[in-house]
Amino acid sequence: NAGVMQNPRHLVRRRGQEARLRCSPMKGHSHVYWYRQLPEEGLKFMVYLQKENIIDESGMPKERFSAEFPKEGPSILRIQQVVRGDSAAYFCASSRGTGEETQYFGPGTRLLVL
Amino acid sequence: QKEVEQDPGPLSVPEGAIVSLNCTYSNSAFQYFMWYRQYSRKGPELLMYTYSSGNKEDGRFTAQVDKSSKYISLFIRDSQPSDSATYLCAPFSGGYNKLIFGAGTRLAVHP
Numbered sequence: 001n002a003g004v005m006q007n008p009r010h011l012v013r014r015r016g017q018e019a020r021l022r023c024s025p026m027k028g029h030s031h032v033y034w035y036r037q038l039p040e041e042g043l044k045f046m047v048y049l050q051k052e053n054i055i056d057e058s059g060m061p062k063e064r065f066s067a068e069f070p071k072e073g074p075s076i077l078r079i080q081q082v083v084r085g086d087s088a089a090y091f092c093a094s095s096r097g098t099g100e101e102t103q104y105f106g107p108g109t110r111l112l113v114l
Numbered sequence: 115q116k117e118v119e120q121d122p123g124p125l126s127v128p129e130g131a132i133v134s135l136n137c138t139y140s141n142s143a144f145q146y147f148m149w150y151r152q153y154s155r156k157g158p159e160l161l162m163y164t165y166s167s168g169n170k171e172d173g174r175f176t177a178q179v180d181k182s183s184k185y186i187s188l189f190i191r192d193s194q195p196s197d198s199a200t201y202l203c204a205p206f207s208g209g210y211n212k213l214i215f216g217a218g219t220r221l222a223v224h225p
Contacts, residue, residue, distance in 0.1 A: 045212035
């Protein structure tokens with residue numbers, strides 16, 4: 001029973017480039033959450049998505065960040081024109097969406113902006 | 115005031131010790147109290163959770179919630195070096211909601 005999958009596990013970008021982070025939820029899960037963990041800080045919620053819908057994006061920075069969860073394929077977190085402050089670990093979690101909302105986390109993508 | 119406050123540690127204990135990890139929270143709407151364990155450079159792993167006030171035991175781990183004082187605890191008995199990790203508390207109001215994490219307590223259990 002595969003868990004939450006994230007790729008790439010490590011991503012290096014230069015300032016101004018785009019970063020695309022992918023998340024495939026656990027089998028049978030239809031809800032996806034993205035969290036960010038800055039160095040020496042706790043996990044902070046970014047966005048919550050269901051298939052083809054953004055439900056809560058209250059934690060997303062207003063500019064350069066976007067997320068989607070299409071009908072087919074993984075959820076994508078996209079960061080345009082990356083800056084050094086975007087360097088962090090980005091974690092995806094998924095839940096069933098049936099009322100039992102325990103969230104299970106993936107291994108994370110570590111983004112380094114040079 | 116942060117929604118969730120957690121002693122950051124680090125906490126260093128000898129193998130076999132009883133460990134107490136604690137959080138406080140401010141939002142009375144929280145009904146579920148999750149504990150995640152995160153090994154270095156890995157994703158958080160759900161350890162256990164409780165609903166409302168009371169205790170829950172799972173092997174060497176006991177989670178305790180006192181909603182009247184908004185205080186959450188995780189006890190680890192007979193601690194092992196393999197318990198060395200960061201422990202994150204995450205109160206949760208249930209349903210389709212985001213988790214609010216404490217900063218995490220880094221625990222080191224030395225042989």
